Amino acid sequence: MSAPLLGVGGDEYQNNITLLSSPTSLESVCQNGSELKERNYMGLSDCSSVDSSAKSSTSDYSCCGLNLKATELRLGPPGSLSLGRGLECCPESSTAIDEKLLFPLHPLKALVTGNKRVFSDAMNGTSEGKHVSASEVDTMLSPRPSLKPSVKASKEVSAAHQTKVKEAVYKAAVLEMPHAPTESRPGHIAATNNDASAPATKAQVVGWPPVRQFRKNNLTTTSKNNDEVDGKASNGASFVKVSMDGAPYLRKVDLITYSAYQGLSSALEKMFSCFTIGQYGSHGAPGAEMMNESKLKDLLNGSEYVLTYEDKDGDWMLVGDVPWEMFIDTCKRLRIMKSSDAIGLAPRAVQKNQGKK
C-alpha cells in the first residue's frame, strides 16, 4: 500500500505503517495516497528521460535548456503542473490530479489553458538565455493587467520579464555562461554532462537553494578575491598549462582532480605519449604523497624528459620535492623538459637520491 519500504530499519517501520492504515478514515486516505503515488511515478519516468536529453546537449543545458528545464520543473513539483488552474473556473484538486497525468505527455494542451507553459514557449521563441521558473513566471502573470490566457499577453510581458530576470537573485550571466565558458570551467561542464549522478536540473529557481542574499554575495566576492590571489577558481578547479619541449601544442590539466603525483604523471604520460620517444618508466611505486626516489630515477634514467613546474615566484622547480597540497597551491604551469635542458635540476636530484640511498 504505502511506498516500498527500504531494508534499513524496515521491519519495525512496516509495522508502524500497518498501524497507520487501520483506522478506516486513514485507510481511504492512504489508498488515495497510493493512487497519487502511482501517477507520480509516471511523471517521474518522463522526467528522467527528459533529464538525460537535457544533459546530453551542453548548449541546451542552461540556456535554451530552459525549454527542457521548464518541462522538468513542471514535472518535478507536482503542483506546478496544475498552477494556472485558477485562471479557469474552479480549481478542484481532482482535476488537478488528472491534468498532472496528462501534462508530461501533452505540453501543447497548456497553450489552450494558458498557464505559464505558454509563457515559457513564448520565451523559447525569443530564444533568450533566460531561465524560467514557476514562481517567476507566475509573478509576472499576476500583477499584469490581463490575466486571461493568451500567447500575445505573454509575449508582451516577456520584455518586462527580462528586466525582472535581471533583478532576480541568480545572475542572468550564469545562464549565458555555458556558451562561453571561462577557462577554468570547461572541465566542469564536461564533467557534469558525463556525470550521471548530477542533479537533474541545475534549477535556476528564484530563492532556491534557500540561502540568504548576504551569504550568496559573500561567496561570489570571496571567490573573486581568491581568483585574484591564487589564480584558481575557488570552486576547486585549478587548470595549469602543460608544455612539452618539441610538441606542437600545449595541454591543460586540472591539478585538483589528482590526489597525488602518481595520478598526475600517468595523466601526463597519456596526454603526451604520442610525442614521447622514450618512456616515462614504470609508475608502480607504492602510494606515497611524494614522488619517491625510484620513480624519479625511472623518470630520469628511463626517459629523455624531466617534469618541471613554474612556481608563484617564477622559478622553475623539479616536480616531486614538496608535499602534493603545497605543490598544487604553488604550481602555475608545468613543463616537460628535455633532460639535456634540465642541467640545473636533474643531476642535483639524482645525486640527492643517490646520497639518500
Added chain:
Amino acid sequence: MCMFQSVMNYFPEEVLDHVFDFLTSHRDRNAVSLVCKSWYSVERFSREKVFIGNCYAVNPERLIDRFPRLRSLSLKGKPHFADFNLVPHDWGGRVYPWIEAMAKSRINLEELRLKRMVVSDESLELLAKSFPNFKSLVLVSCEGFTTDGLAAIASNCKFLRELDLQENEVDDRKGHWLSCFPESCTSLVSLNFACLKGEVNVAALERLVARCRNLRSLRLNHTVPLEVLQKILVQAPQLNDLGTGSFTHDPNSETYVKLKNAMKNCHSIRSLSGFLDVNGRCLPAVYPICTSLTALNLSYAPGLFSNELAKLIYHCKKIERLWILDTIGDKGLGVVANTCKELQELRVFPSDLYGVGNAAVTEEGLVAISAGCPKLNSILYFCQQMTNAALITVAKNCPNFIRFRLCTLNPVVPDAATNQPLDEGFGAIVQSCKGLTRLSVSGQLTDQVFLYIGMYAEQLEMLSIAFAGDSDKGMLYVLNGCKKLKKLEIRDSPFGNMALLSDMGKYETMRSLWMSSCQVTLGACKTLAEKMPRLNVEIISENEGGAGEGEARLDDRDRVEKMYLYRTLVGPRTDAPDFVWTL
C-alpha cells in the same frame, strides 16, 4: 482552586514581583499573565524584556502601554522567505515608529534586537540620542542603514556594551565610524562588524580594543589584515569569541610567527569565525585554539580544501556548533563524525550556487555524522542528493533533533537510490524525533509526508515546504495534526482554497502563514479575511502596477501569487506600500 487563590492573595504584590523576577522566558511570563487580573497586573509592571515575533501583530503604543518598564525589546519584521528574495524590497518592517514611540514615552531602553527589519540612519540616530542608558544593539539580517548610522551609535551611546551586526546589508560610506567611539568609551564587551564591506581605521580599532578591558567578543571584517589581527590579539588575550578578518599572509613571515604566538596566548577563545579571505597554509596558526573551541564557523571560506578543513577539525574535539561549506565533502564529514563527539549543531552550506561544480555532500555525510555524534540536535544540510534509507538511519541514530532542515540542491530530487519520493525518510524523522520543533523538507514529496508530519510532529512549531505535496490533503494533514504549529511557510505547492479555508480559526493560534505560487485564489483569501477580522491577509504583488491596478483587474477566481497572513491585534497596517493589499 479557591483555596489556592486565597492563599496567593496573602502575598503582597512585591512578593509576586520578586517571584516573577525569576521568570526569564517570555513564554512563561505570557502564561503567568493569563492566570488572573492581579497576576496580569503585577507581571506587566515587572516585565523588562519583551519579545515580539511579528512587528505587525501589535503596535508601539500598545507595547508601551502594557509594559511601561520596558528595557529590552526584540522585534522581527519580514517573513522568513524574505531571506530568499521572495518578498519585495519595500514590503515593510520599519523600526522607526517603534523607536520614535519609545523615545516619546521616555522608555528606559537598554537593549534592542532586530531581525529582518528596515533600519534607517534616522532610526539609529534617534536611538542613539534618546536613550541615555542604551547598552546593546543587535541587528540580524537587517537593511536600510549606512555606516553613518553606526557612527551616531558609536558617538552617543556612552555605555554601549554590545554592537553586533550579523549579515546585514549595510551601505558602507567608509566614514570612519569606528573612530567615533570616544576615548572615554571603555565599556564595550562585544563588537561584531564582520558584515561591513569597507575599511575601518585600524589605528582606532587597536586603541579601542586596548582600552576596553572587558571586551569578550570581537568579529572583524575582511578588510582588517592579519598584521592587525596579531596586534589585537596581543592586546586582548581575554577574548571568548573571535572573528578573524582576512586570514592570508606569507606563512614564512615574521608577522605570521607573531600571530601564532599571540594565538597560543589566547586561552579563552571558545568561538571562532571569519576567515573571510583565507590562505589554507595559514590555518595551522589556529590549531592551539582549536582544542578548546566549542563553536566554529568556516562557512564564509570557500577557498579551503576538504583536506585542509579536515586537518583543522581534527584538532577540534570539543566542538558543539559547527558551520561549514559543502566543500568539506562526505569524507570530511566523516572526520567530523570521528572527532567531534560533542557536536550539537551542524550547518553545511552550499558553496556552489549555480550548480556547475562538483563540490557537494550527499546522504553519506549525513549518515556518518548521525552515527558519530550522539548529541546532535540541530542540523541544516544542503546536499546534492538524499535517500530514504539514509534518513531512516539518521532518525534511528539521532532521536534528539529539535531542528531538522534538509535542503536538496535540486528541490524535487527523489531518493537517489530508489527514485521514490522522500516521504518515508522524513516520516521516520518526525516519528523518531519527538521533540522536533522546526522542520524544513525538500526533495520529491507527496501528500504522504504531510500525513506523517501531521500525525507525529506534535511539538512542531515551524514548517517550511517547497515544491511538495499533491493536493489540499497535504496541507490539511499539517493544519489538523500539528497542534503547536506557529509558522507555516509554503511555496510552489499545489495547496488551494479547500485547505486554506477548512479551519480558519487555526490561524489565530499561529503567528503567520505564507503561501506563494500555490493554488489559493483571491476569492478564498477575501472570504478568509472577511470571516477572521483578527487576521491580516496580505496579497503581495511583485511591484509597480500595484494593488490599485491589480485590484481592478484581479478576478476572484484568479490565483494569488503571494499571500501572507498573520494574526494581529491592531488591524491592517498603515504603512503598507502600493503593492501590498490587505484584504
